[in-house]
């Protein structure tokens with residue numbers, strides 16, 4: 001029997017497995033549905049698109065979105081050691097000081113900015129060296145991107161000028177306001193997920209067992225105590241028992257799904273899915289929130305961005321395979337910034353990403369051929385969406401994906417903020433030094449001159465930026481799922 005059983009070897013699970021197994025007397029079992037992360041498409045920070053809709057991706061799809069043209073939107077999530085951190089864009093971006101302080105002030109002590117900053121610093125190996133906001137002795141490499149496209153440098157300058165924010169070299173000191181270039185979790189041109197940073201050095205420990213290819217199907221309950229987990233490996237059903245704790249790290253979809261399958265959640269929903277109610281906890285799977293972004297795209301006739309062609313794609317793959325060089329050694333997202341779109345906000349409400357590549361047209365709902373061409377994209381995105389959705393059981397079959405219902409744009413303020421984002425993006429593109437890199441506007445396109453036309457373009461092109469959260473919310477109110485120490489309330 002283990003002391004701790006951890007479900008999900010993603011960003012959180014790999015970190016916890018390594019930290020807990022530092023004590024040789026403590027036995028830890030880590031259970032993961034996916035398999036090995038040791039492949040070039042995980043290693044190359046710019047290759048994550050190639051992992052989508054493969055065996056390493058859960059490849060979820062939302063329900064048709066009423067306010068987004070009825071689209072079923074694509075949600076990649078990592079099904080692999082490293083989890084979504086094995087197929088993400090590697091940007092190292094902390095929250096705003098007021099986010100953490102807001103949690104602390106709402107009754108969850110220990111989560112304020114000054115409480116969590118030392119833990120960020122302890123985790124981190126900031127390649128610029130240690131500072132008040134950064135640590136340099138931890139396992140997680142945080143580095144600057146090399147060889148940025150000239151248009152990316154120009155974007156940051158134009159954003160600062162148009163939005164009247166400072167040019168900054170760091171978004172992570174507590175106030176992200178500013179324009180600059182993103183730092184990334186990359187170690188010497190290789191993705192530095194928590195799998196590489198934390199789990200890899202711990203894997204040889206005799207007190208750590210990592211089980212892969214194992215779908216966790218539910219929790220074992222003894223009264224109000226969780227004593228283990230059930231999992232399916234191949235055709236065999238197994239149980240892993242925990243002496244001390246079971247720690248769910250299945251992510252914003254997997255964790256509520258496992259709780260619901262175990263009879264822990266809103267009682268009426270459980271009964272409707274023919275699941276025996278073990279513990280009526282109304283907040284499980286509720287409060288789903290996600291970041292959306294839209295694209296404002298330009299041709300770049302001057303040759304200041306990377307030309308994406310069949311040949312350049314093959315050459316870039318070869319360059320990465322042979323020498324870890326070329327564009328796939330970097331995240332495609334090079335520059336960005338955080339702005340307040342109106343006075344009186346406690347924190348920036350709009351984030352920009354800048355990509356010196358073409359982006360999927362019209363969106364990522366379906367698999368398309370690579371978006372060939374020479375283009376750049378400005379991607380304004382929501383930071384604090386108001387719309388709330390939910391994760392629900394589709395059936396009591398653990399192998400069936402749950403219902404994902406984000407209810408995008410059910411609060412119209414979210415759509416209106418992206419309209420503002422598109423207008424600001426156009427102003428930034430028209431400002432020097434970026435203007436000289438921009439040719440014709442491709443999306444929304446010159447015909448989109450009214451707010452209605454911009455809204456229509458957003459509905460067609462908008463995508464998740466892959467940050468679903470909130471479905472096992474921490475707190476003390478009736479809808480909270482876990483308490484400030486992350487224990488499921490009532491169990």
Ligand SMILES: Cc1cc2nc3c(=O)[nH]c(=O)nc-3n(C[C@H](O)[C@H](O)[C@H](O)COP(=O)(O)OP(=O)(O)OC[C@H]3O[C@@H](n4cnc5c(N)ncnc54)[C@H](O)[C@@H]3O)c2cc1C
Pocket residue numbers: 007008009010011012013031032033034048076077078079080081082083084085087088089090091092093214215216217249250251252254255258465466467
């Ligand atoms: C395409 C993409 C780009 C992103 N870009 C960035 C970025 O640039 N910067 C950033 O900070 N964040 C980014 N994110 C978000 C970030 O990756 C996630 O917030 C983070 O990885 C979530 O960590 P987690 O541990 O909660 O979940 P995950 O890392 O998703 O881990 C969950 C793990 O649990 C496993 N699991 C789930 N259910 C079960 C089950 N029933 N049985 C067994 N195992 C199970 C999964 O297979 C997975 O390995 C991006 C995400 C995506 C998808």
